[in-house]
Amino acid sequence: MWRAVASNALTILVVGLFLMGGLILWGQSQYKAEGPLETAICLQVESGSNMTRVSRELEDQGAISNATVFRMAADYTDRAQRLKAGSFLVREGASMQQIIDEITSSGASTCGSEIEYRIGVARTQTRVRELNPATLEFVDIASFDVSEEESPAAYTEKREEADTRYRVSLAEGVTSWQVVEALKAFDALTGEITEIPAEGMLAPDSYDITSGQDRNAVLQAMQDKQQLRINAAWENRQDGLPLNSPEEMLILASIIEKETGVLGERAQVASVFVNRLNQGMKLQTDPTVIYGVTKGQGTLGRGLRRSELRRATPWNTYVIDGLPPTPIANPGQASLEAAVAPDDTNYVFFVANGTGGHAFAETLQEHNRNVAKWREIEAEQNSSGN
Known part of the structure; x- marks a missing residue:
């Protein structure tokens, strides 16, 4: 009799273990499987909330198939106590694992x-x-x-x-x-x-x-x-540039930044200034003159006067030789990269071309023609009220 009882108990235990193993496997598959959410939602997690409340809200919104499995998975992975308050993006098809990672990781809101x-x-x-x-x-x-x-x-x-x-x-x-x-x-x-x-x-x-x-x-x-x-730009600079330090590179980059907003021509503008520095020519760039007037405290709000172009300031590159003593603005990464990798050109002049960019020239004669064209464009714009 005792043998029969022991045999039956062993059978029940084996079946129970088998069922439990199957339940665990099912739970794991539910945890990692693609979720039922068809359209992404913003999940609001209030301060002081818990996984029980969050799991019910997710189930109500159709983001998870089983709130109990969600809570058990959060407990099993030791994430339940790391729930963060905030607004979190739950993408369509997000698995329970992905959702738990989203609401327990950095705490930075990703939605809302x-x-x-x-x-x-x-x-x-x-x-x-x-x-x-x-x-x-x-x-x-x-x-x-x-x-x-x-x-x-x-x-x-x-x-x-x-x-x-x-x-x-x-x-x-x-x-x-x-x-x-x-x-x-x-x-x-x-x-x-x-x-x-x-x-x-x-x-x-x-x-x-x-x-x-x-x-x-x-x-x-x-x-x-x-x-x-x-540091990165200076480390990757071309050989032979007329720049002796990262500080000089930064100054040149700031001038490039103020001269053009066209990403594709920054390296051309850089080549003009590098060529001028190599040839001992003055840079003659208006933004440096403006900085000498404003000291960077706001915009000038008008055109430069002839007297300002002639006025001696540490930044007036119509008067001083070489680079000014400091940058004239905060340049972006593209301008820093252009300063250390200018295009290989013979350009030493440029002027606005009426399309937001510039016309470049190697000779003064060519530059004067470009300036004349720009004056015509300016006159047309002024006459039409643009």
Whole structure:
């Protein structure tokens, strides 16, 4: 009798183990398999929430097939206690494993609203945007100049939402003074800036920030990135350039940045200045004269006067020989690369061509013809009111 009982118990145990093993395999397949979500969604995880609440919401929205398996998987992988608050993008077909990774990893929101602070050469704007999970594209909710006295209601509302993301975007060619003044006006940041970073040492780029972050920390991130770019560009420079240091490279890059916004002609513009330096010619570039007038504190807002072109300042390349003593703006990576890898040309002149780019010339005679053409274009534009 006892043998029969023992035999039956062993049989039940084996069957139980078999079923349990099958259940585990099924759970694993559910955890890693493509999910049922047909259209991407934004998952809002409130502060103080837990995996039980999140799993139910995901199941209700059709993102997972089984809330229990989701919770068990989060516990089994030791991720349940690492749930982050925020707004997270759950893509169509996302597996439970991918969703758990998304909501327990960095904690940075990947969906929802974003306030972007755009620091440009002419103006600084704030954009309030929201991600459309169906198209994975941001849609502008509001856009306004920082100089406006009142902010739109959408901005105020999004500032009050805990999961709103923030970003500072820095355009190529802005000055360090402009960046500092703009950051002072951004009410999402804190801390007093006591020193303006050296001209040219802030990397134009887009930076993720957090509400309440110190302004000096944002500036330091910009400086760190620019230093890396400077080091890389100098390391990869062409042989024989008339540049004796990374500092001179940075100065030249800033002039290139201010002379052209056309990506494809930066290396041509660089070749003009390199050729002039090699031949002992003055650089004669208007942006350096403007910097001598403004010291980088805003835009000139008018054309240069003849007296300003003749006025001696450390930056007036119509007067001084060679490069000015400092950069005249913060150059982007493309201008840094152009400064150390100019095109191989004989160009020593260039002038606007009316299409946003420039006409280049090797001789003064050719340059004068290009200038005459540009004067005709200017006259036509002025007469038509453009």
